[in-house]
Amino acid sequence: MVYIGISFGNTTSSIAAPSKDGSIEVIANPDGERAIPSALAYIGDDEYHGGQALAHLIRNPQNTIINFRDFLGESYEKVDPTLTEKSAKAQDLNGSVGFEVSIGEDKEALKLTAQEITVRHLKNLKAAAEDYLGKSVEGTVIAIPTNFTDAQKKELNSAASEAGLKVVQFISEPSAALLAHTSVDDKLITDKTYVVADFGGVRSDAAVISVRGGILTVLATAHDYELGGDKLDDALSEYIAKEFEKKYKVDPRKTARSLAKLKDAAILARKTLSNVSTATISIESLAEGIDFHSSINRLRYELTARNVLNQMTDFVEAVVKKANLDVLDIDEVLLVGGVSNTPKLASNIEAVFPESTAVIAPSTDSKATYPEELVARGASIQASLLENFDDEEIAESQSPVIINTQHLTKAIGLVGAEGEFITVLKQESTYPIRKTLTLNSPKGDVLLTIVEGEATVKETTLEPEAPEDDDEYSDEEPEVIKEKLYIPGKKLAELAVRDVTTDTLDVVFNITKEGTLSVSAREPRQGSVPFKGEVSHD
Amino acid sequence: MSLPSLPANFGAENFKASAKYSAPVRRPVEPVGRYFLAHASRALRGHTWSEYEK
Numbered sequence: 001m002v003y004i005g006i007s008f009g010n011t012t013s014s015i016a017a018p019s020k021d022g023s024i025e026v027i028a029n030p031d032g033e034r035a036i037p038s039a040l041a042y043i044g045d046d047e048y049h050g051g052q053a054l055a056h057l058i059r060n061p062q063n064t065i066i067n068f069r070d071f072l073g074e075s076y077e078k079v080d081p082t083l084t085e086k087s088a089k090a091q092d093l094n095g096s097v098g099f100e101v102s103i104g105e106d107k108e109a110l111k112l113t114a115q116e117i118t119v120r121h122l123k124n125l126k127a128a129a130e131d132y133l134g135k136s137v138e139g140t141v142i143a144i145p146t147n148f149t150d151a152q153k154k155e156l157n158s159a160a161s162e163a164g165l166k167v168v169q170f171i172s173e174p175s176a177a178l179l180a181h182t183s184v185d186d187k188l189i190t191d192k193t194y195v196v197a198d199f200g201g202v203r204s205d206a207a208v209i210s211v212r213g214g215i216l217t218v219l220a221t222a223h224d225y226e227l228g229g230d231k232l233d234d235a236l237s238e239y240i241a242k243e244f245e246k247k248y249k250v251d252p253r254k255t256a257r258s259l260a261k262l263k264d265a266a267i268l269a270r271k272t273l274s275n276v277s278t279a280t281i282s283i284e285s286l287a288e289g290i291d292f293h294s295s296i297n298r299l300r301y302e303l304t305a306r307n308v309l310n311q312m313t314d315f316v317e318a319v320v321k322k323a324n325l326d327v328l329d330i331d332e333v334l335l336v337g338g339v340s341n342t343p344k345l346a347s348n349i350e351a352v353f354p355e356s357t358a359v360i361a362p363s364t365d366s367k368a369t370y371p372e373e374l375v376a377r378g379a380s381i382q383a384s385l386l387e388n389f390d391d392e393e394i395a396e397s398q399s400p401v402i403i404n405t406q407h408l409t410k411a412i413g414l415v416g417a418e419g420e421f422i423t424v425l426k427q428e429s430t431y432p433i434r435k436t437l438t439l440n441s442p443k444g445d446v447l448l449t450i451v452e453g454e455a456t457v458k459e460t461t462l463e464p465e466a467p468e469d470d471d472e473y474s475d476e477e478p479e480v481i482k483e484k485l486y487i488p489g490k491k492l493a494e495l496a497v498r499d500v501t502t503d504t505l506d507v508v509f510n511i512t513k514e515g516t517l518s519v520s521a522r523e524p525r526q527g528s529v530p531f532k533g534e535v536s537h538d
Numbered sequence: 539m540s541l542p543s544l545p546a547n548f549g550a551e552n553f554k555a556s557a558k559y560s561a562p563v564r565r566p567v568e569p570v571g572r573y574f575l576a577h578a579s580r581a582l583r584g585h586t587w588s589e590y591e592k
């Protein structure tokens with residue numbers, strides 16, 4: 001039995017599966033593509049898929065189908081037709097969104113709904129996986145946006161089964177990405193609050209996710225359908241067009257073909273500039289038979305793309321606010337999606353978060369997984385976990401009684417010897433939960449004060465370094481570093497532990513499904529007697 | 539992190555409850571990852587923590 005993970009984007013798709021050594025591998029199609037363009041092109045009797053299909057956008061746009069994923073389960077009136085203005089145009093096909101492509105002059109045009117295109121796309125992905133794995137693939141976990149509707153899931157589900165893939169589970173894209181990121185060194189066991197920001201080709205999505213006891217809770221989501229790599233391409237295309245115009249006094253924006261060439265060159269340059277500081281631009285016969293050769297450096301590109309990049313940063317800040325949190329509450333920002341390879345995007349985002357927040361992207365963290373591969377990897381991780389469960393158990397595990405759980409609205413912990421708050425359960429911990437910790441302890445009788453944590457912001461002012469020359473005036477502002485700290489708040493209970501003979505105590509906080517918190521403490525030795533008590537909630 | 543000693547005037551009782559913890563909120567969790575699946579199977583199959591930890 002082989003289950004694969006699928007990331008199905010409007011722009012690209014990826015497939016992943018466990019390799020022989022158990023690690024998750026992103027599978028390349030026969031053309032060597034790991035980020036496989038979600039594109040199909042029809043030329044005569046032939047169907048092209050992936051990058052081969054995309055190559056037809058310049059010569060044969062009306063027979064090249066792209067950007068169809070979000071059309072699943074929608075009616076034509078509801079979708080954004082500009083998404084397909086440079087390719088086969090979306091149209092109404094009996095109430096669904098579809099496309100019409102020519103398959104030869106004397107043949108009737110082929111009409112395909114978004115759902116039918118998806119079947120063909122998934123068949124190609126399945127074939128690529130089977131080709132690589134040398135085994136037949138039966139099931140899949142497909143990652144979808146957090147706001148995919150039931151109608152969209154239903155159409156995707158039926159498309160997958162027509163393609164011969166049983167959908168074992170749909171999981172949300174940000175959770176898939178986070179699973180992949182945290183799978184390295186089992187980071188899931190550390191309670192953290194994450195922002196997962198996914199910058200794709202046509203859209204941007206973000207989610208604030210808390211991880212408590214290894215369990216993920218989505219605290220807020222945001223979506224922007226007007227923000228993505230395509231907007232960066234527009235900005236860079238316009239820059240190239242202006243350069244060309246200046247040099248040759250010819251407007252290269254007049255035909256669909258030259259616009260397509262501009263976009264192609266812009267994508268290539270953007271990708272190059274993610275890795276190196278200059279890119280050459282080379283377009284054959286851009287307009288009126290004139291070739292264009294030039295180069296652009298990273299700084300120039302970043303200026304050209306500044307507005308779009310700033311919007312992306314604002315988008316990340318906004319989702320934090322939407323979750324009623326402050327940037328100080330965010331432990332890590334995980335950047336996902338192809339555009340997250342852009343160094344300036346990552347550094348702009350770093351600038352709005354405190355230094356204590358880690359921003360995970362290739363340019364800020366050399367160990368970061370490729371951002372465009374995280375979603376497929378996470379889907380594959382989930383798929384392999386589900387191999388141990390039968391269909392009924394998988395269905396039951398997603399039922400409301402299992403997934404709708406209680407979350408703490410305040411942190412709960414203990415008061416330490418210095419009067420400090422010792423966090424045991426963070427805010428948003430979901431129960432049932434059990435947490436064990438070992439604390440240093442004096443000998444004799446010991447006090448455990450169980451309290452809620454109250455957040456405070458601590459500001460430390462770092463004075464600028466004194467200028468070396470006395471005459472020199474320093475215009476450096478003192479830097480203020482903010483930190484969120486917790487101090488003991490509402491007292492819940494006190495527990496005495498008597499006649500302690502060891503240097504440490506093992507403390508267990510346990511909240512049952514019903515919400516009863518029990519705290520127990522005992523010496524870490526065989527046969528020691530636990531001291532305990534219970535607290536309930538409002 | 540260390541715990542303090544018990545104040546001399548604490549009394550004979552070992553446990554004194556003084557307040558309830560703040561009302562929780564019910565939210566869906568994401569049905570993904572091994573810790574969630576362990577939670578789900580504990581709930582569905584009635585497994586206890588200690589069985590799971592074996």
Ligand SMILES: Nc1ncnc2c1ncn2[C@@H]1O[C@H](COP(=O)(O)OP(=O)(O)OP(=O)(O)O)[C@@H](O)[C@H]1O
Nearest residue numbers: 009010011012200201202203229274337338339341
């Ligand atoms: N190395 C790179 N540097 C900069 N941009 C890149 C890089 N690789 C891919 N991209 C851009 O990422 C975008 C595609 O992102 P991704 O593969 O995550 O798409 P997607 O999930 O299909 O997105 P959507 O559904 O929003 O279209 C494209 O705009 C592409 O040009």
Ligand SMILES: [Mg+2]
Nearest residue numbers: 009198200337
């Ligand atoms: Mg995507």
